[in-house]
Amino acid sequence: MRILVTGASGLIGSAMVERLAQSHEILTLGRRASADFRADLSDPAAIAALELPAIDALVHCAGVVDEDFRDHPERAMQMAMFGADALVQKAVSAGAARLVYISSAHVYGPMVGHVDETTPYNPVSNYAIAHFATEQVFRRQAKGAVAGAALRPCAVFGDLADPSGFRRWSLIPFSFPRDAAIEHRIVIRSTGEQRRNFVGTADVAACCANWLDSAPEGWSGLNPLGTLTGTVFDFAQICAEVSETLTGTPCEITRVTPEGPTPGEDFDYATVSPLAQGNQDLRPVLERLMRHALDQ
Numbered sequence: 001m002r003i004l005v006t007g008a009s010g011l012i013g014s015a016m017v018e019r020l021a022q023s024h025e026i027l028t029l030g031r032r033a034s035a036d037f038r039a040d041l042s043d044p045a046a047i048a049a050l051e052l053p054a055i056d057a058l059v060h061c062a063g064v065v066d067e068d069f070r071d072h073p074e075r076a077m078q079m080a081m082f083g084a085d086a087l088v089q090k091a092v093s094a095g096a097a098r099l100v101y102i103s104s105a106h107v108y109g110p111m112v113g114h115v116d117e118t119t120p121y122n123p124v125s126n127y128a129i130a131h132f133a134t135e136q137v138f139r140r141q142a143k144g145a146v147a148g149a150a151l152r153p154c155a156v157f158g159d160l161a162d163p164s165g166f167r168r169w170s171l172i173p174f175s176f177p178r179d180a181a182i183e184h185r186i187v188i189r190s191t192g193e194q195r196r197n198f199v200g201t202a203d204v205a206a207c208c209a210n211w212l213d214s215a216p217e218g219w220s221g222l223n224p225l226g227t228l229t230g231t232v233f234d235f236a237q238i239c240a241e242v243s244e245t246l247t248g249t250p251c252e253i254t255r256v257t258p259e260g261p262t263p264g265e266d267f268d269y270a271t272v273s274p275l276a277q278g279n280q281d282l283r284p285v286l287e288r289l290m291r292h293a294l295d296q
Contacts, residue, residue: 001098001212004029004055004091006041007062011168012102012153014161015201016061019209027055029087030062041083042075048086057098057212058091060084060138064130067167073126080130085137092141098216099138099148100208105223105269107132107152111194112263116270117221139219147216151207153224154269155235157285158201163292173198174289176236180243180251181290188255192233194264199226200285203278210275223271226278231265242286247294 001024007013008028017026029037029050039046041062063084068076088099108115109122123132135150142148157173160166169175176186207224228235233255240251271277 001025001056002027002054003057003059003212004037004052004094004096005059005061006030006087007060007102008035009162009165010061011158011160011166012156012201012204013061015158016059016102016205016208019202019205020059020212023209027053041079041087044078044082044086047083047090050090052090052094054095055091056096057100058088058096059100059102059208060087060134061102063102063104063134064127065168066127069126069130076126077130077133080134081137084134088138088141092146097146098212099141099146100211101134101138101148101150102204102208103131103135103150103152104128105152105154107135107150110263111154111196111267111269113266114268114270115223116272117223118272135221142219147218147220149211149216149220149222151204151211151222151224153199153204154197156199156201156204157226157282159285159288160292172196172232172235176239177243177286177289178293180239181247181293184243184247184249185252185254186236186239188232188236188253190232190256191258191262192231192236192255193258193262194232195229195267195269196232196235197225197269198228198230198235198282199224199278200280200282202280206278207276214275220273222273222276223269224276224278225269225271226280226282228282229269238282239286242283243290246287246290
């Protein structure tokens with residue numbers, strides 16, 4: 001297949017290109033000079049004016065992030081709705097019969113209780129609402145010969161294709177290993193008893209590849225799962241262990257002492273699809289992130 005990928009230089013997009021390029025022809029779309037087609041999703045008219053060759057699939061890895069809403073909330077919604085709409089219409093008009101959007105587990109709402117693909121949507125934050133809006137923009141194109149899917153990873157970790165341009169160091173999968181390596185101290189600003197599924201970018205890409213190769217029909221939601229489901233404190237302990245092995249210095253972990261139930265300690269993120277089970281090893285990625293932090 002010839003696949004158009006957006007966000008190819010990003011955290012998930014770079015892993016997606018690496019995986020899909022093993023079996024498919026890849027074209028990229030983005031703001032960088034290295035993209036095959038240059039356009040900004042905040043400019044729907046520019047997207048609509050693109051001259052695309054015939055393609056078989058679109059994989060949209062350039063969804064909004066929290067920082068977009070912090071810096072330019074109106075622009076973020078423009079990208080999530082009108083930019084995404086122009087993109088998916090352009091892709092379908094170019095022949096794309098398979099559409100994939102990298103969404104977020106936040107579309108299900110607060111991370112409590114059991115959640116799988118049958119759980120009703122309940123996006124609460126602007127970030128979650130924006131992702132859900134983009135899902136719906138894609139979903140309305142999934143009809144007839146066109147199939148679509150939204151992939152909803154939880155806590156994503158992975159190697160950084162462009163560390164200098166990475167904006168999401170405040171996220172736990174990146175701040176914890178960085179602080180462990182540099183400060184030898186991880187500060188958890190809660191009890192750390194909230195549970196998460198930690199999924200690698202390679203597993204998200206594998207889930208996408210599995211779906212593309214599965215002769216899909218209609219619309220699907222998929223929860224790509226990593227091998228580690230545990231608490232935030234569990235993740236901190238793993239980071240501390242990897243850091244001590246790497247640097248030879250113990251890493252201290254501080255947190256709020258639990259004095260009762262913590263919201264989210266019962267969170268169980270699951271999938272009903274055999275396409276979504278991952279196997280990426282967390283520890284080597286943590287070590288590479290730490291080595292990068294120490295080299296800066």
